[in-house]
Amino acid sequence: MILSDSAKLQISQTAKRYPKVRSAILPALHIAYEEHGYLSDQIYEEIAQILDLKLIEVAEAASFYTMFPKAKRGKYLIQVCRNISCALLGSHHLTAYLLDKLNVELGEITADGLFTVVEAECLGSCTTAPMMQVNAHYYENLTVEKVDRLIEEFRSQK
Amino acid sequence: METKLLTQHVGDPQQHTMERAIEHGAYQAWQKVLKEIAPADLIQIVKDSGLRGRGGAGFPTGLKWSFVPKDSLKSKYLCCNADESEPGTCKDRVLLEGDPHAVVEGMMIASYAIGCHTAFFYIRGEYDIGQVRMSKAIADAYAKGFLGKNILGSGYDLDIVVHRGGGAYICGEETALLSSLEGDKGLARLKPPFPAVEGLYRCPTIINNVETLANLPHIVVKGAQWFASLGTEKSKGTRIFSVSGHVKNPGNYELELGYSLRDLVYGLAGGILDDRPLKAIIPGGSSTPVLLPDKIDTKLDFESVAAAGSMLGSGAVIVMHEETCIVWVAEILAHFYMHESCGKCTPCRQGTGWIYEILRRIEAGYGKMEDIDTLLDIADNIEGNTICPLGDAAVVPVISTIKLFRDEYVYHIEHGKCKVHSQFKLRTK
Numbered sequence: 001m002i003l004s005d006s007a008k009l010q011i012s013q014t015a016k017r018y019p020k021v022r023s024a025i026l027p028a029l030h031i032a033y034e035e036h037g038y039l040s041d042q043i044y045e046e047i048a049q050i051l052d053l054k055l056i057e058v059a060e061a062a063s064f065y066t067m068f069p070k071a072k073r074g075k076y077l078i079q080v081c082r083n084i085s086c087a088l089l090g091s092h093h094l095t096a097y098l099l100d101k102l103n104v105e106l107g108e109i110t111a112d113g114l115f116t117v118v119e120a121e122c123l124g125s126c127t128t129a130p131m132m133q134v135n136a137h138y139y140e141n142l143t144v145e146k147v148d149r150l151i152e153e154f155r156s157q158k
Numbered sequence: 159m160e161t162k163l164l165t166q167h168v169g170d171p172q173q174h175t176m177e178r179a180i181e182h183g184a185y186q187a188w189q190k191v192l193k194e195i196a197p198a199d200l201i202q203i204v205k206d207s208g209l210r211g212r213g214g215a216g217f218p219t220g221l222k223w224s225f226v227p228k229d230s231l232k233s234k235y236l237c238c239n240a241d242e243s244e245p246g247t248c249k250d251r252v253l254l255e256g257d258p259h260a261v262v263e264g265m266m267i268a269s270y271a272i273g274c275h276t277a278f279f280y281i282r283g284e285y286d287i288g289q290v291r292m293s294k295a296i297a298d299a300y301a302k303g304f305l306g307k308n309i310l311g312s313g314y315d316l317d318i319v320v321h322r323g324g325g326a327y328i329c330g331e332e333t334a335l336l337s338s339l340e341g342d343k344g345l346a347r348l349k350p351p352f353p354a355v356e357g358l359y360r361c362p363t364i365i366n367n368v369e370t371l372a373n374l375p376h377i378v379v380k381g382a383q384w385f386a387s388l389g390t391e392k393s394k395g396t397r398i399f400s401v402s403g404h405v406k407n408p409g410n411y412e413l414e415l416g417y418s419l420r421d422l423v424y425g426l427a428g429g430i431l432d433d434r435p436l437k438a439i440i441p442g443g444s445s446t447p448v449l450l451p452d453k454i455d456t457k458l459d460f461e462s463v464a465a466a467g468s469m470l471g472s473g474a475v476i477v478m479h480e481e482t483c484i485v486w487v488a489e490i491l492a493h494f495y496m497h498e499s500c501g502k503c504t505p506c507r508q509g510t511g512w513i514y515e516i517l518r519r520i521e522a523g524y525g526k527m528e529d530i531d532t533l534l535d536i537a538d539n540i541e542g543n544t545i546c547p548l549g550d551a552a553v554v555p556v557i558s559t560i561k562l563f564r565d566e567y568v569y570h571i572e573h574g575k576c577k578v579h580s581q582f583k584l585r586t587k
Contacts, residue, residue, distance in 0.1 A: 017317075017319045018319065019233070019276065019359055020340065020341075020359055022340060022341035022342070023321070023339055023340055023341045024341065026321065026322065026323070026324050026338070026341065027321070027322065029324065030283070030322055057341065060342070060343055061324075061341055061342065061343060062324075064324070064326065064343040064344060064500075065283070065323070065325045065326050065344075066324070066325035066326065067283045067284070067324045067325040068324060082490070082493075083245045083444075083490065083491075083494055084245050084246060084403070084440075084444060084476055084487060084490050084491060084494075085245065085246050085402035085403055085408075085476055087490050087582070088402075088403040088404055088476075088478060088482065088580075088582060089403070089404075089582060089585075090583050090584040090585070092581075092582070093581075093582065093583045094584050097584060121243075121245075121327065121494050121497055121498065122243055122244070122245040122246070122247075122327075122444075122494070124242050124243060124247065124248040124250075124251050124282070124284070124285065125248060126245070126246050126247065126248045126400055126402035126408075126474065126476075127248055127400050127402050127408040127410055128248075128408070129402060129403075129408070130584065133284060136286040137286065138286075138287075142584065143584060143585045143586060143587050144584050144585070144586045144587075145586060147584070
């Protein structure tokens with residue numbers, strides 16, 4: 001089993017809040033992602049067992065959304081908003097700058113396992129553009145100086 | 159000048175706490191509703207106020223509520239749509255983070271009006287602070303006895319369930335939101351039946367936007383007449399406008415409807431970055447047609463923006479100065495709609511990808527002159543041929559930029575490069 005007992009308990013508790021158990025698939029996927037940082041067929045299977053659903057029901061939902069990746073990512077997943085408000089203030093440059101600075105390709109993991117850089121669609125930070133989301137947190141009004149400082153902080157926290 | 163109705167207290171760093179919110183009058187409307195107002199009267203009050211949906215379509219809120227069948231024995235549901243993801247838009251986030259109790263109270267009032275006992279708060283998965291603050295606000299509301307069984311002795315029961323999305327723009331479309339909430343892929347559904355008659359779990363369901371709901375406590379406390387005195391003849395109240403792009407002071411500004419676009423862009427938002435000439439404005443989020451500078455004196459209300467050739471939409475004003483390549487803008491937005499198409503309807507699933515590929519080709523310098531007509535042809539085949547409005551939205555940037563800036567497309571194709579260079583750099587400091 002991959003999911004911890006506490007994650008399993010959390011999933012079955014969450015399911016009780018809904019009139020129909022299938023509604024608990026997304027919350028379950030969030031719980032699993034928060035615990036493991038990625039999803040897998042094995043995790044789908046375990047969620048399906050807990051909720052007494054078919055594997056395909058879990059897999060279908062999981063594959064539709066962007067927040068439940070099956071690939072492993074770096075410890076810090078950097079998502080750079082590429083949409084219009086950020087683009088007008090240099091988000092394409094921001095992505096290029098990060099890839100160059102971290103010496104990594106888009107979507108890959110840096111050699112030290114710390115970072116993955118991907119592009120994301122509008123994250124709702126348009127008036128504080130350009131921005132990037134690192135794991136759950138938003139970093140806004142970015143400048144070269146601020147990005148340099150943030151990367152240093154992440155590296156020192158390891 | 160701003161008219162701060164919904165955003166009056168969002169600058170207070172403690173407004174998200176129950177204590178501070180109550181100091182500022184939170185839940186007075188809820189207590190008044192439970193004590194004094196019958197559901198049918200509440201619907202009438204909201205109808206009389208003239209409140210229209212703040213999500214994008216601008217449908218009258220009270221009228222929407224009245225479509226819930228009164229005699230239905232099925233459970234009725236309310237969903238708060240906090241799946242804010244229209245490019246350029248971040249106004250709901252202001253409320254979710256800055257005054258979550260106003261949103262919770264709005265959900266209570268709407269639930270009571272339609273006879274709902276289980277309401278869902280559907281928030282886009284990425285909004286972390288919003289989710290945390292709304293969850294805390296809801297938990298605190300239970301602790302105060304504002305939610306749960308027999309609320310404040312009224313005999314009325316209400317639960318609110320927080321549901322995080324998984325990252326998909328389409329789930330902001332109301333029927334896709336319901337599919338998503340049911341645990342399915344976020345696929346849009348054919349209407350009719352409309353959700354008010356057959357929505358979540360095939361039961362009558364009302365889906366209201368965050369900002370729409372946050373207006374309700376004010377309408378209850380101050381009255382429909384007072385609310386209707388704000389704004390224009392057909393567009394009542396205020397709206398929170400997200401101004402982004404090439405302005406000196408980007409931000410969210412709450413304005414009485416009918417405010418001038420010029421005063422917003424050149425006044426509150428400080429004018430164009432580096433004092434460059436204005437090139438174009440998208441007035442209501444990426445799904446609304448582009449406006450040229452000659453429309454800068456348009457009033458920001460549903461009717462005036464429509465008369466100018468666009469839509470008020472989600473109130474996201476995206477400003478572009480002269481250095482912006484319009485083909486590049488269209489390409490960015492086309493990529494978005496391709497990425498976000500749910501794949502259910504063939505014209506949208508296939509067409510959004512074709513549009514993106516052609517725009518990318520033109521932008522990369524390999525465009526052909528017939529590409530312009532091909533783009534319009536594809537757009538014509540998507541528009542009106544899909545279940546939900548994403549298809550119609552996807553063609554808007556293409557059609558409107560070709561209509562207004564055809565010469566720039568032609569230049570791009572003839573010269574293999576942009577007429578202007580939009581290689582925007584990250585600021586150093």
